[in-house]
Amino acid sequence: MGEKAGFLPFPKSFETICMHHGQDPTQWKSKAVIPHIVPSTIFEIDDPTGPKEYIYSRVGNPTRSILESVLAAINKGRFGLCFSSGMSALTAILGLLKKDEHLICCEEISGDSHEVFKNIATNYGICTTFVDVTDINIVCKAIQPNTKLIWVENPSNATLKITDICSISKLAKENEILVGVDNTFLTPYLQRPLELGADIVMHSLTKYMNGHSDIIMGSLCVERQDLHKQLSLIQVVMGLVPSPIDCYQVIRGLKTLGLRMDQHHINSIIIAKFLDRNSVVEKVVHPGLRTHANYNVFKQQASGHSGILSFYIKGGLHESVEFIKCLPLRKLPEGSKAQCKYRKDMLFNYIKHHSSVILFAVPTLNKKLNELQNELREKDNYILIKKLDEKISNDLGAEAEQFIDNPNGHTEKNLNNMAERNNQILEEIPQGRIR
Numbered sequence: 106m107g108e109k110a111g112f113l114p115f116p117k118s119f120e121t122i123c124m125h126h127g128q129d130p131t132q133w134k135s136k137a138v139i140p141h142i143v144p145s146t147i148f149e150i151d152d153p154t155g156p157k158e159y160i161y162s163r164v165g166n167p168t169r170s171i172l173e174s175v176l177a178a179i180n181k182g183r184f185g186l187c188f189s190s191g192m193s194a195l196t197a198i199l200g201l202l203k204k205d206e207h208l209i210c211c212e213e214i215s216g217d218s219h220e221v222f223k224n225i226a227t228n229y230g231i232c233t234t235f236v237d238v239t240d241i242n243i244v245c246k247a248i249q250p251n252t253k254l255i256w257v258e259n260p261s262n263a264t265l266k267i268t269d270i271c272s273i274s275k276l277a278k279e280n281e282i283l284v285g286v287d288n289t290f291l292t293p294y295l296q297r298p299l300e301l302g303a304d305i306v307m308h309s310l311t312k313y314m315n316g317h318s319d320i321i322m323g324s325l326c327v328e329r330q331d332l333h334k335q336l337s338l339i340q341v342v343m344g345l346v347p348s349p350i351d352c353y354q355v356i357r358g359l360k361t362l363g364l365r366m367d368q369h370h371i372n373s374i375i376i377a378k379f380l381d382r383n384s385v386v387e388k389v390v391h392p393g394l395r396t397h398a399n400y401n402v403f404k405q406q407a408s409g410h411s412g413i414l415s416f417y418i419k420g421g422l423h424e425s426v427e428f429i430k431c432l433p434l435r436k437l438p439e440g441s442k443a444q445c446k447y448r449k450d451m452l453f454n455y456i457k458h459h460s461s462v463i464l465f466a467v468p469t470l471n472k473k474l475n476e477l478q479n480e481l482r483e484k485d486n487y488i489l490i491k492k493l494d495e496k497i498s499n500d501l502g503a504e505a506e507q508f509i510d511n512p513n514g515h516t517e518k519n520l521n522n523m524a525e526r527n528n529q530i531l532e533e534i535p536q537g538r539i540r
Contacts, residue, residue: 111404112404112407112408112409113404113405113408114408115363115408116179116294119179119294119362120360120363120364122175122178122179123175123179123359123360123362123363124360126174126178126179127140127174127178128140128171128175140167140168140171140353142168142349142350142353143162143166143167143168143349144162144348144349144350146161146162146163147160147161147162148161162346162349163341163344163346164341166346166352167349168349168352168353168356169346169347169349169352171356172185172187172353172356173185173186175356175359176326179293179294179359180293180297180299181293181297181299181300182299182306182326182327182328183327183330183333184326184327184328184330184332184333184337185325185326186324186325186326186333186337186340187310187322187324187347187352187355188322188323188325188345188346188347189321189322189346189347190309190321190322190323191289191308191310191311191323192218192221192323193323193345194307194324194345195221195287195307195323196221196225196345197325197336197339197345198254198256198285198307198325199221199225199226199229199231200339200343201283201335201336202226202229202231202253202254203230204229204230204231205230205231205232205251206231206232206251206252206253207231207233207249207251207252207253208222208226208231208233208252208253208254208255208256209233209236209238209247209252209254209256210222210233210234210235210236210238210255210256211235211236211237211238211257211258211268212235212236212237212238213258213261213262213263213266214235214258214261214262215258215262215263218258218287219235223235234247234249238257238268239267239268239269239399241269241272245276248280248282252280252282253282253283254282254283254284254285255277255282255283255284255285256285256286257270257273257284257285257286257287257303258286258287258289258290259287259290259291259298260291260392260403260413262290263415264390264415265290265390265391265397265413265414266398267397267398267399267400267402267403268402269399269402269406270298270301270302270303270406271301271302273302274301274302274303275302277302277304278302283305283332284302284303284304285303285304285305285306285307286298286303286306287307287308287309288306288307289308289313290312290413291407291411292313292314292366292411293306293308294362294408295366295370295407295408295409295410295411296406296407296408299327299328301406304327304329304332305325305326305327305332306325306327307323307324307325308323308324309322309323310324311323313365313369313411314355314359314362315355315358315359316358316362317354317358319354320347320351320354320355321351322347322351322352366409367409369410369411369412370393370410370412373393373410373411373413373414374391374393374410376414377389377391377393377394377414378394380416381394381396384419385419385424385428386416386417386419387416387417387418387419388416388417389414389415389417390414390416391410391414392407392410393409393410
């Protein structure tokens with residue numbers, strides 16, 4: 106099977122880079138084909154007057170260096186930097202700005218990222234303007250003489266708006282402004298912002314990149330040496346580095362990234378098409394569907410979509426809650442009600458199994474979001490399916506069908522029939538490569 110119809114080609118040799126870049130066995134005495142985990146905090150120095158590649162593990166670590174090299178290569182950049190979390194990587198971005206400088210941020214952004222740009226940045230004298238970055242004219246009007254950065258989540262969290270990164274980057278360069286893109290939802294396998302003109306690309310490696318829900322880490326990749334020098338200084342001096350063991354986990358996880366993202370694309374399309382044809386669903390948001398408002402922009406800058414989609418249940422709060430309760434394979438975690446009572450500023454329920462997550466949000470209570478987000482979400486309740494597991498799309502589809510057929514109880518369905526119907530849908534959609 107060829108490339109996904111209408112999308113950008115896949116990056117050449119992606120899997121080979123993930124498997125082997127910076128990991129030549131001849132560089133180690135053991136000739137091990139898998140990189141070593143180096144937990145040592147200090148390193149012996151043969152020549153006190155000579156160059157010192159490794160001295161102290163916060164400053165530099167062999168395992169971390171390999172991961173940073175791989176990340177730079179698959180992002181089509183010259184330099185990669187790893188951080189202890191995605192949020193620490195985002196915090197490092199603030200170090201590029203000075204007091205009384207200004208940044209423009211996409212209005213629809215994850216809650217913690219919003220907190221960083223709205224409140225933490227303010228403590229450092231940095232002003233943030235939140236705008237709809239999908240409208241280039243609005244972005245142009247928001248630029249001030251002291252604007253130094255435009256920050257974009259693409260797709261946005263959580264209604265998956267698509268920003269034209271090329272247009273934003275062109276505008277930014279004309280005004281000597283940096284462009285940063287949070288590419289967590291797509292990974293460099295499906296979208297490469299540096300190739301589209303961005304200056305900085307960020308990932309929460311915790312999500313798709315690692316792919317196993319067992320580490321917390323973030324990364325930044327750049328092409329410019331001056332940016333790397335500044336960000337590296339912040340990484341080291343502020344102690345934002347991850348552990349060598351976590352770095353090894355991500356190195357391992359990246360080896361299957363291409364395979365996993367191919368299947369995520371297929372699974373999410375199956376679920377999206379299933380939901381789109383059911384009467385209890387008001388709207389499905391998936392940038393890989395032609396019904397998406399920015400579908401044409403998306404297919405010009407991406408090689409496909411991940412396993413993330415949003416959909417709206419007709420009715421409102423009660424119907425959305427009932428939908429979640431009627432999913433037989435997922436259970437609300439113990440203590441979730443207590444959590445909701447304790448955190449009154451953010452109310453949500455999680456249903457989690459392995460790497461699949463269904464998130465129901467009542468964002469009207471989330472004070473971290475700006476007024477425009479609250480206004481939008483007061484009108485709509487949404488359910489977000491994150492990271493659809495590679496092997497359970499049939500089960501998820503069957504679960505949704507059980508609720509639609511009988512929202513007050515669980516009906517027994519033949520999963521083989523569901524699988525057959527999913528396969529029929531699969532024949533109609535753009536697919537990834539058959540491995």
